[in-house]
Amino acid sequence: MASMTKITKTVFLPLVALFAPILLAPLNAWAQSHLDPVERAAALIRDNQIEEAERQLNQILKTRPNEAAALNLLGTIRAQQGNLKDSEALFTRAVRIEPRMVGAHMNLARLYLLSGTPEKAVVKLKEALRLEPGNMEASYRLAWVLDSLGRVDECVSFIETARKSLPPYAPLLAVLGDAYLKKGSLDKAEAGYRSALDAEGANADARMGLAMVARARGDNKTATIHLNDVRHVIVDSPDLLYKFARIALDLQLTEGALQALRRAIELSPAEPSYYFLLGVARLEKPDLDEGEGAFRQFLKLQPDHAEGQLYLGYILLKQKKRSEASEWLEKSLRKENSVPENLRHLGFYYLGLIAQEQNDDAQAEDLFGKAIRLAPSFAHAHIALGSTYLKMKDYPRARQELETGVKLDPGDSKAHYNLALLYSRLNEPQRAQEEMRIVERLNKKNGQALETDPIVPPAPRPRSEK
Numbered sequence: 001m002a003s004m005t006k007i008t009k010t011v012f013l014p015l016v017a018l019f020a021p022i023l024l025a026p027l028n029a030w031a032q033s034h035l036d037p038v039e040r041a042a043a044l045i046r047d048n049q050i051e052e053a054e055r056q057l058n059q060i061l062k063t064r065p066n067e068a069a070a071l072n073l074l075g076t077i078r079a080q081q082g083n084l085k086d087s088e089a090l091f092t093r094a095v096r097i098e099p100r101m102v103g104a105h106m107n108l109a110r111l112y113l114l115s116g117t118p119e120k121a122v123v124k125l126k127e128a129l130r131l132e133p134g135n136m137e138a139s140y141r142l143a144w145v146l147d148s149l150g151r152v153d154e155c156v157s158f159i160e161t162a163r164k165s166l167p168p169y170a171p172l173l174a175v176l177g178d179a180y181l182k183k184g185s186l187d188k189a190e191a192g193y194r195s196a197l198d199a200e201g202a203n204a205d206a207r208m209g210l211a212m213v214a215r216a217r218g219d220n221k222t223a224t225i226h227l228n229d230v231r232h233v234i235v236d237s238p239d240l241l242y243k244f245a246r247i248a249l250d251l252q253l254t255e256g257a258l259q260a261l262r263r264a265i266e267l268s269p270a271e272p273s274y275y276f277l278l279g280v281a282r283l284e285k286p287d288l289d290e291g292e293g294a295f296r297q298f299l300k301l302q303p304d305h306a307e308g309q310l311y312l313g314y315i316l317l318k319q320k321k322r323s324e325a326s327e328w329l330e331k332s333l334r335k336e337n338s339v340p341e342n343l344r345h346l347g348f349y350y351l352g353l354i355a356q357e358q359n360d361d362a363q364a365e366d367l368f369g370k371a372i373r374l375a376p377s378f379a380h381a382h383i384a385l386g387s388t389y390l391k392m393k394d395y396p397r398a399r400q401e402l403e404t405g406v407k408l409d410p411g412d413s414k415a416h417y418n419l420a421l422l423y424s425r426l427n428e429p430q431r432a433q434e435e436m437r438i439v440e441r442l443n444k445k446n447g448q449a450l451e452t453d454p455i456v457p458p459a460p461r462p463r464s465e466k
Contacts, residue, residue: 038069050077068098075107084115102132109141118145136169143175147182155179170200177209181216189213204230204240211247220251227251238264238271245277254285272301279311291315306332306339307458310347314458322354329354345374346458349381353454356388364388379409380454387418398422413442414454 037060044053054077060070075090088111094104105128112121125142128135139162146155159176166172177192190213196206211226227247234240241264248257261278268274275298282291295312302308313329316322332339333347352367368385371378386401399422405415420435 038067038073041070041073045073045076050080053077066097068094068101068104071097072101072104072107075104075111079107079111079114084111087111088115100131102128102135102138105131106135106138106141109138113141113145118149121145122149134166136166136172139166140169140171140175143172143179147175147179152179152182156183168195168199170196170203170206173199174203174205174209177206177213181209181212186213186216202233204234204237205243208240208243208247211251215247215250223247223251224253227253227256231256234260235263236267238268238274241267242274242277245281249277249281249284252284254281257281258285270301272298272305275301276308276311279315283315288315288319292319306334307343310339310343311458313347313350314455317350317354318455322357326351326354341374343458345371345378345381348374349378349384350455352381352384356384361388361392365392377408379405379412379415382408383412383415383418384454386415390418390422395422395426399426411442413439416442 037056041053041056041060044050044056054074057070057074057077060067061074064070071090071094075087075094078084078087078090088108091104091108091111094101095108098104105124109121109124109128112118112124122142122145125138125145128138129142132138139159143155143159143162146152146158156176156179159172159179162172163176173192173196177189177196180186180189180192190210193206193209193213196203196209200206207226207230211223214220214223214226227244230240230244234244241260245257245260245264248254248260258278258281261274261281264271264274265278275294279291279294279298282288282294292312292315295308295315298308299305299312309328309332313325313327313332316325316328329347329351333344333351338344339347348367349371352364352371355361355363355367365385365388368381368388371381372385375381382401383405386398386405389395389398389401392398398418402415402419402422406412406419409415416435416438420432420439423429423432423435
């Protein structure tokens with residue numbers, strides 16, 4: 001799912017921008033009158049006279065139904081209108097009639113990225129490059145998609161080969177840096193990003209890439225400097241603002257991340273991933289109301305997104321809205337639409353906490369048990385199950401779970417406190433006193449209340465990958 005999230009980030013430009021590369025500069029009325037009818041329609045699209053362009057293209061296709069260029073242009077209009085199915089049919093007809101039309105292959109690739117079928121985009125981009133090996137846009141997009149799909153070695157091999165014959169192209173070299181960074185080759189990643197900056201000194205992707213390299217080396221000061229260098233360059237690009245926010249969160253620059261995300265949402269309010277990351281950021285710098293609002297808006301845009309349901313359930317639980325929290329958590333665990341395996345245990349754990357608070361010990365026991373079976377090293381579930389057994393006066397199993405919990409998380413004061421209660425009931429006063437001394441030491445050291453917050457966040461902060 002992570003790779004698909006990244007793929008959907010491919011194109012945050014408006015649809016009109018995605019399908020505009022075929023168009024150049026505005027023409028005056030006299031020039032338009034002397035153009036071929038297809039070129040005239042292209043000029044109208046460029047000038048945003050979409051209705052007139054569509055009328056003229058339909059007129060052309062009535063007399064020349066196999067005019068590939070007209071079909072390609074009409075496909076761009078359908079894409080701009082959000083009619084991706086008709087757009088795909090038109091582009092497909094165009095390449096069937098004129099297989100060497102690079103623009104139609106490129107438009108199909110863009111369309112497949114929009115519709116979430118990146119593997120099909122790879123095929124079309126490779127075909128475009130077979131027809132036109134020096135096409136730098138196709139090279140960049142192919143490299144980007146390979147990297148986003150996790151085909152990192154293939155991506156690196158492709159770019160290293162392509163750069164031998166292509167002039168330096170900053171977007172392509174920045175992707176090379178990204179790919180090497182994923183491979184853990186920090187020196188090669190830095191070299192890729194610096195090559196991109198040599199080609200285009202203001203390339204924000206490369207500058208943010210250097211920030212990620214510095215972060216990976218533990219040099220947060222240099223990472224922050226690189227990030228600040230692009231702050232004012234990216235204000236009109238929602239895609240770059242989103243990337244900035246991810247890196248800023250990684251550097252614990254939460255306020256900067258929040259500003260970037262709010263600006264990205266202002267520019268592109270229909271993009272769901274911005275709201276998701278805003279909700280996550282609001283857990284970093286707690287504002288549960290704004291976090292709740294962000295996850296609700298995310299789920300309006302992607303109603304069946306199980307991870308979003310889990311996060312909303314979590315934030316509602318933090319606000320003690322237990323009934324609604326249960327509804328969202330249960331939705332996130334449905335078999336046909338479940339959260340990723342590495343998060344699934346948390347859904348059962350949160351539901352167990354709700355059952356525990358409602359004094360439904362049998363249900364709590366079952367749910368905590370499911371969480372432990374999915375994640376045996378998850379200390380909070382062992383501690384919560386031990387607390388349930390303590391309440392049920394099942395002391396042998398309470399002892400087993402609580403002792404396991406403190407081995408996994410020695411800093412949980414609540415676990416030590418419950419162990420002290422348990423040892424006291426088992427007539428082991430010396431061990432009970434030892435546990436209470438640990439509780440006092442932990443509370444003094446960490447400034448924690450006795451009741452350690454059991455509602456752990458759903459997942460680590462999203463990493464600053466592209």
